[in-house]
Amino acid sequence: MVIAISIIIGFVALLHLYFLYFEMFAWTTKGPKIFAAFPKDLFPKTKAMAANQGLYNGFLAAGLIWTFFITDELWKYNIAFFFLGCVVVAGLYGSLTVSRKILFVQALPALIAIVLILIYR
Helix, strand or coil, X not given: CHHHHHHHHHHHHHHHHHHHHHHHHCHHHHHHHHCCCCCCCHHHHCHHXXXXXXXXXXXXXXXXXXXXXXXXXXXXXXXXXXXXXXXXXXXXXXXXXXXXXXXHHHHHHHHHHHHHHHHHC
């Protein structure tokens, strides 16, 4: 169970590192391909806003990566639970305001990790 939890936490952290890269460095190049329904002229105008979102995704990734260095099991899972909860909330909000796909890409893996942590504890 511990290995499964670690794998999913690592997966969610890697996703958020990708989101950081995408939103901070590839918003105007990859953005129009990923969000094809949005007007193309929107991407240059929202580059700074997207970079800000990317930075927040980086903080989520950093918090999840931090859990791999915490030796106290109680603290490790409390910190993981907090950051995974933040990811779930962000994913739910994104699924309601941007695309339902966000629910499955962002929120669901974090929710699975939370459930596994609760079962394990």
